[in-house]
Structure formats: structure tokens, C-alpha cells
Amino acid sequence: MSAVVFFIASLGAIAGAIGVVMLRNPFYGVLALVGHLLCLAALFLLLNAEFLAASQVIIYAGAVMVLYVFVVAYIGGESASLGASPGLLRIATPPIVVLLLVELLITTLGSGLKAIGTHGAKIPADYGSPAQIGELLLTTYLFPFEIASILLLVAAVGAVGLARRKAGFGPDDKPFDAATLAAAPPKGSGTMAEGAGDRAIVGAITGDGR
Amino acid sequence: MNIGWYLTVSAIIFAIGAAGILTKRNPLVILLCLELMLNAANLSLISFSRMWGNGDGQIFAIIVMVVAACEVVIGLGLIVAIHRRGLRVDADELRELAG
Numbered sequence: 001m002s003a004v005v006f007f008i009a010s011l012g013a014i015a016g017a018i019g020v021v022m023l024r025n026p027f028y029g030v031l032a033l034v035g036h037l038l039c040l041a042a043l044f045l046l047l048n049a050e051f052l053a054a055s056q057v058i059i060y061a062g063a064v065m066v067l068y069v070f071v072v073a074y075i076g077g078e079s080a081s082l083g084a085s086p087g088l089l090r091i092a093t094p095p096i097v098v099l100l101l102v103e104l105l106i107t108t109l110g111s112g113l114k115a116i117g118t119h120g121a122k123i124p125a126d127y128g129s130p131a132q133i134g135e136l137l138l139t140t141y142l143f144p145f146e147i148a149s150i151l152l153l154v155a156a157v158g159a160v161g162l163a164r165r166k167a168g169f170g171p172d173d174k175p176f177d178a179a180t181l182a183a184a185p186p187k188g189s190g191t192m193a194e195g196a197g198d199r200a201i202v203g204a205i206t207g208d209g210r
Numbered sequence: 211m212n213i214g215w216y217l218t219v220s221a222i223i224f225a226i227g228a229a230g231i232l233t234k235r236n237p238l239v240i241l242l243c244l245e246l247m248l249n250a251a252n253l254s255l256i257s258f259s260r261m262w263g264n265g266d267g268q269i270f271a272i273i274v275m276v277v278a279a280c281e282v283v284i285g286l287g288l289i290v291a292i293h294r295r296g297l298r299v300d301a302d303e304l305r306e307l308a309g
Contacts, residue, residue, distance in 0.1 A: 006211045010219040017223045021230035026238045047260040071286045097229040104221035116214045121263030132265050141269045148276040155280035162287035
């Protein structure tokens with residue numbers, strides 16, 4: 001049974017990978033990558049990594065791919081017609097890739113590690129569970145965990161800085177300046193009282209009789 | 211299935227991703243192929259984690275996921291910034307990074 005699931009999932013993963021490389025339209029490439037990631041999650045499940053399979057589906061196939069879809073939709077179709085690189089790189093790629101594949105197979109399968117031919121070591125009952133991952137992250141691997149959080153913060157700030165709109169929304173639009181900022185929304189905006197639609201309470205809070 | 215099978219699948223996916231990075235001109239597709247390579251590495255890490263029977267490789271895979279997410283955010287931010295400046299989103303034409 002596990003062999004059947006393995007072959008279906010790995011064929012799906014490889015087909016998705018080929019789809020990403022072959023499909024011309026980046027949007028279909030993103031969809032192929034989603035299929036690839038779901039198949040990889042099935043492989044993770046076969047390897048008893050339940051938590052990682054779940055986070056693969058939620059984070060990768062969910063969040064990261066949504067970001068891709070938004071950017072592909074934003075950039076639009078004019079980049080879709082871009083084909084492969086011309087010239088030397090195109091000719092040189094197949095031998096490079098075949099060499100890379102052979103080298104990877106030699107380094108893994110030919111490494112002489114006896115356990116590669118087995119189904120793996122005996123595993124504890126909580127292997128791959130959120131409890132085990134959480135305990136490892138907060139004890140042995142606390143430092144990488146904290147570094148990862150700082151990395152995420154830096155990436156978020158950097159993305160905001162990169163994608164920030166420095167000018168207005170169009171050619172006729174003025175950039176944000178002091179006058180725009182001075183025309184701030186009225187006081188009480190965004191408060192719970194305003195959400196409840198009770199203008200009197202908003203007025204009472206802000207001392208503004210509207 | 212033996213661990214070796216998983217490593218083989220991982221190697222194949224890695225090679226396909228490398229082929230895409232070498233041949234493609236669209237930065238978006240190059241980022242997608244980068245994802246392929248990172249996921250191939252993740253599959254290897256989790257296979258080795260299963261091989262040893264402890265969770266260390268899975269922690270490594272989670273950190274790789276975090277790094278991949280950061281890379282995607284910055285890469286897509288760059289692409290959006292390039293597009294907004296009116297330049298063609300083409301890795302072969304974007305040779306000068308100044309200004």
C-alpha cells in the first residue's frame with residue numbers, strides 16, 4: 001500500500017516539477033507547483049513527518065503560493081511570452097543537468113550508508129508530531145528558532161520597503177505629502193464605538209459633537 | 211519504501227529545478243524553480259531524519275521553509291519594484307542594478 005502511494009505521489013511531484021519548467025504561462029507554472037507541493041506533502045506523510053506535511057500544505061501550498069498568484073496577476077501577461085534563454089546556456093543546460101543528477105545520485109545512493117537500503121530506524125511513537133517538533137525547537141534548537149524569527153522580521157520590513165508606493169496611484173495623482181497626511185480621518189475613526197454606528201458615543205469620546 | 215527511493219526522487223526534482231533556473235528568462239519562473247530546488251532539499255532532509263529516527267532533520271527542514279518564505283517575499287518584492295519602474299521583467303535584460 002505504501003509503495004503504491006509512494007509511486008503515485010512521487011510521479012505527481014516529478015510531473016509537477018516538469019510542469020513548472022515546461023509551461024510557458026507563469027500562472028499555470030504556479031498551479032503546477034501547487035500540485036507538486038501537495039504530492040511532496042504526501043511523501044512527507046509517508047516518511048512519518050505529519051507536522052511538516054501539514055505545514056507544507058498550509059504555509060507553502062496555501063500562503064506562499066497565494067503570494068505568487070497575486071504577483072503573477074499583477075505583473076500580467078506580457079511576461080508570459082518569454083521563452084528560454086538563447087545561445088550557449090540553452091545548449092549547455094542538458095549536459096549540466098544530467099551531470100548534476102548523476103553526481104547527486106552518486107553522493108546519496110553511493111555513499112555507502114547502510115541505512116539507505118532500509119525503511120529507516122525504529123521511531124518513537126511521537127515521531128514527527130507537533131509535540132516532538134515543538135520540544136526540539138524550544139530546547140535544542142532554540143537559537144536557530146530565534147534567528148529564524150529575526151530573519152522573518154527583516155524580510156517583512158524589506159518587502160514593505162521594496163514594494164512601497166513612493167508616488168501616488170497614477171500619473172495624475174500627487175505623491176503623499178504633508179497636506180495629504182494633514183487631511184486625516186475624523187477623530188474616533190476605527191474605534192469600536194464607530195463600528196457600532198453610535199455617533200453620539202464617538203462624539204462624547206472625542207469631544208466632537210458630530 | 212527504502213530511504214534510497216526518496217533520495218532519488220529528491221535528486222530528480224533538484225535537477226529539474228536546476229534546469230529551469232539555467233534556461234528560464236522570466237524571474238517569476240526562476241523563483242518557482244528555486245522553490246523546486248529548496249523542496250527537493252527538504253525531501254532529502256526529511257528522508258535522512260526518518261533514516262536516523264530522530265527529529266533533527268525535520269527542524270532543519272522547517273528552517274529551510276522559513277528561509278524560502280523570506281526569499282520569496284524579497285524576490286517578489288523586487289519583481290514588483292522592477293515592474294513598477296516600467297522595466298521589462300526579463301532576467302537577461304536586467305544587467306545593470308544601479309539606480
